[in-house]
Amino acid sequence: MNKVAVYRKEHFNAAHRLHNPLLSDEENEKIFGKCNNKNYHGHNYDLIVKVVGVPNPMTGYVMDMKILSDLINSEVLDKFDHKNLNLDTKEFAILNPTAENIVIVIYNLLRDKIDNKLDLKIRLYETERNFVEYPC
16 A cells, blocks of 8 residues: 655744753763853754544545644644753653653654554654654
8 A cells, every 4th residue: 555644744832951960960961061050041943743644535644733733733833842841841850851851752742643554653853954753
């Protein structure tokens, strides 16, 4: 059967601080640099959600994009947009909010809500030049 990939692009803004409490302040500064700013810093994240599957013969859809959009809004944007990830979210209360960790968290938030017969991939742009993808 012919698989098709559908994509939904979203955007959110969030602040964070990269910091490992098991390391000294000097070690955190050396590893994370400006991203270890004790007063936090922000990013304008671009999120791309890719869903792959065989189109449903009745609808022609791999997945209804309105449903996908609603899921992204309720499971990701409502939780992370205009938030301090370290302070305002349970997902990053003890997990360092690196781009790598954020993309895994987003994947896990969405995976259970999307039919298992569909493949899911998340791409997160932290800047225009830096992005992460999960799974690889």
